[in-house]
């Protein structure tokens with residue numbers, strides 16, 4: 001396994017029940033943590049990790065011992081919103097330099113159709129001096145794991161598998177089929193496209209709900225109530241409005257739109273959804289600030305809770321909480337924060353705010369819940385209500401019971 005992150009580690013743990021697994025990650029501190037029995041992402045519990053028999057290493061030469069190599073390294077975007085393939089290319093080179101004859105290499109990283117065969121394969125061929133097809137084989141199997149989701153675990157998610165030929169497809173299907181059901185895609189590009197459209201569909205549906213929530217706000221009706229009513233139709237999909245952060249849903253669409261543009265197609269619909277979702281943090285901040293101004297509060301103190309990119313997950317990469325905080329500060333607000341899943345230093349460094357537990361919180365003008373982690377849900381409105389005077393509660397996901405807001409001078413906002 002190359003890359004032991006949110007994707008690679010759970011997969012290595014699952015495969016180690018049937019196969020002898022070497023777990024390679026270039027991050028030495030991660031390797032040391034695994035060796036001590038702890039997953040720094042806390043996706044895998046110490047008990048489960050203790051039972052998994054994985055040889056952790058940061059030495060790429062260990063790959064020479066492997067007959068099946070899975071690559072799960074990050075595939076971010078750059079500042080121009082274009083695919084940044086540096087890590088996947090570097091991993092391909094490293095695999096090539098340590099490739100043994102007869103090995104099957106399977107990519108799991110989310111990419112656009114063509115990356116595996118047209119970009120990674122030639123790099124591996126060049127670095128190894130071995131010809132793909134006759135001396136080694138290539139496949140692709142996208143990952144669908146949903147960090148923080150304890151229901152849809154890796155052994156319950158159908159795995160799309162693909163290979164460069166029938167024989168490779170069967171071998172890839174056998175490995176993944178050892179722990180879950182597989183769907184055999186007809187070729188590698190189809191499997192690559194399948195993953196990317198799963199996330200595009202989510203992104204666009206959330207964008208649609210965001211747009212609807214902005215319209216409903218003007219109409220003075222509650223989005224949640226409209227969705228509840230519409231959901232009684234058998235073919236209505238109850239998506240919710242929200243901030244699209246993280247490094248999958250908000251990133252992957254740009255992989256396909258990049259390729260589409262290379263092919264002279266302008267993917268207007270996908271990009272319209274992206275644009276609205278990227279703009280939502282500013283819309284959220286403005287709603288809070290405008291409401292506070294209406295109440296005569298020009299230089300408010302705002303308390304923002306739940307800073308990671310989604311509830312009950314420690315991952316804060318591309319968290320839109322950062323953009324909300326920046327927009328609030330730009331409007332003249334003093335912002336403090338709290339995230340029970342992050343430490344003080346991370347919060348200060350990544351979000352530019354002090355981490356203050358609600359019990360240590362004194363008066364504030366606005367109380368904002370972004371990612372409603374379990375621990376945040378446990379804090380009832382009664383714990384904070386006397387700390388807000390004539391202020392605003394912004395409850396992005398609508399987790400607070402509005403009937404609990406007893407004080408008339410508090411304005412409740414949600415999407």
Ligand SMILES: NC(=O)c1ccc[n+]([C@@H]2O[C@H](COP(=O)([O-])OP(=O)(O)OC[C@H]3O[C@@H](n4cnc5c(N)ncnc54)[C@H](O)[C@@H]3O)[C@@H](O)[C@H]2O)c1
Nearest residue numbers: 003004005006007025026027072073074075091109110143
């Ligand atoms: N996290 C998710 O929810 C999720 C879900 C489905 C698909 N994906 C996709 O899976 C891929 C991996 O995502 P992730 O969330 O696991 O990333 P991650 O950042 O959690 O983990 C990637 C790991 O790869 C390591 N790494 C980077 N380059 C390496 C190299 N050359 N050799 C060895 N190790 C290397 C890093 O140190 C890191 O530990 C991405 O393409 C992502 O889009 C992620």
